[in-house]
Amino acid sequence: MPRTGRATGLALGVLLALSASAPAAETLHFVMPVVYGTHLPGLGEPAARFTKLIKEISGGAIEFDLKQPGDGTQPQEILDKVSRGGADAGFATAGFWVAKLPAAALFSGFPFGPDAKGYVEWFLAGNGRKLYQEMYDQAGLHVHVIPCGFGGAETSGWFTKEVNTQDDIKGLRMRIFGLGGRVMSRLGATTVLVPGGTIGLSLDKHDIDAAEFLTPIIDERQGLQDHAKLIYLPGWHQPETVLELLVNEDRWNSLNNQQQALIETACQATLLSTLADSQHLQSDALVELAAKHGVRIKTWSEEVLKALRTAWDEVAKDEGDRDVFFRQVLEDLDGFRTPKPIPPPPSASATP
Template sequence: MKKAMSTSIKAVALATLCFSGSALADKVLLKTPIAFGTHLPALGTPIKWVSERIQPISGNTIKMKVYEPGKLVAPLEILDAVSSGKVNSGYATAGYWQGKMPAAALFSAVPFGPEAPEYMAWMFYGNGLKLYQGMYDEAGYNVKVLPCAIISPETSGWFKKPIEKPEDLKGLTMRFFGLGGQVMEKLGVGTVQLPGGEIFGALEKGAIDASEFSQPAIDQRLGFHKIVKYNYFPGWHQQATMFELLINKDTWDGMEEDQQAALETLCLASMTNSIAEGEAMQFEAMQKAQEQGVELRYWNEEMLNLFESTWLEVVEEQKKDPYFAKVWADMSDFRKNYQIWESKGFLPRNN
């Protein structure tokens, strides 16, 4: 009897170890500077959501401490800090690194590009994720990248006056992000890159004439409506915007497989949560903006055609970079095939 009990106890102990491998893993503290404040819905809230869940999901073997923008590392320095090991993780959007790697912008937001479902389809079931990691590897960055949030369209600009024709853009100074900024430059707009917290002051002082930043609910928090009253849609420059969790490669390689799986799974869940959060709050923010005297305007056909034709000129220039050309070709092939489904599977849209 004693022998049987001893054998049973050993079996239970062995099974417990097998099914709770995370209990044996080294504990990891991810110090995570972020590029967007956690007070900004769907922009900064996703990484806070991840940080609150990673500890129980990982069996208490991973903790994440989030540092608000500039508290530990400046937003534009996050990639270098994670790669060098100054910090072991960071949260931003790849478009911030387009000056270092032109293709990075294609993993952030693409003018006239895919909406969130198509973007995620290419990323997770096409070649997107492989090309995404390959970009960092080829450029010599010591990071593991995990797509960790996504939002749907942004507004395409706040202006002090109506923009009805191409000439109305010329001479304006505008805060603009990503590849869309290169489109605006070609159209005679002087663009600057400012963090969200500095845009209101720049508009108020007249340092800039116009700005785009994010979705209506986020722009509402930043108070743009108090200064500029013409808000233009659609967000042709950012039909979807993806955000990334960067992890130092040495830290990542030192993790157990179940720890890596916990982070991958939680980031995938965050993609779902962030798109749902963003979609849920835009209409209320737009209604409130109208009550505050904001005119919500849809670009006329002439302006949209101009933006798109100018964007294609930018693409040809960017394709001089071999990796940009490689990613663009793959994304374009995927989108061409996806068009068969998109053109037949969805109801026509009403503007």
């Protein structure tokens, strides 16, 4: 069995053992608004997967009441609302909070960052979980955070013309935000603010030459293949999207160890199961876009990727100079990802 399958099975085994030993108790209810609608494959569905799992393995003793986007809470309000106790929990991605927490981008997906497997290793075997919680604590936010799913890797976006060299980026009008947008701007592109619902129209009117939106399967549902026929890979600006469970700190601290363990392990099982299936979900969407809709899928040239990487290093340094915690997290993550040298074997003549 693959390592991910074994890990998922182990997590579920722990869940079943915990639930089997749990005494009957009054049901705990958590009102939980979500950033993405649960009808969206990859980005939204993991929240529903988690709530179903925690209810099943707790024997109905723990229930999370999902609130779809806009049902009393707007996505950008979730963090503050959970911190204040206006909601018991929230299912989101930390990228929504970068305006107030610059390092949040590093826990949600960022240029040339880890893929899903890399994030799991950093969260479970490195300092990822510790630093993730520290980010919210330092900001005075009263939440307990748990990585709880993956939304999938993005492409580099949809293009109406080819970008074969670094010079082709100059003057390119592109819908792209955040750190990725700053990288493109540094290389001479013009970033344009375009609402997600009007991307197709903006491409048709030639207001933009390219657009980054979400993952391939959601891009397809948005119908972007009807407005542009060229995609570039890899999605250097966001190789993965990490989804988080936020629980109000007072609610979390009121739980006993077993209840906390059930929620933590349910999130870990969801994290690992989405790791296992998100790649296939997105790759299948790319195959369909090419075969059914005539979309060309190209790989960036080495020249362009090198230029993007160099520009990212400059943007990251600037961000680290402005925000000490951003630099601390990025240095830790880069250090964790750097392969450690294997020491040479002892000499055969060495004495024991």
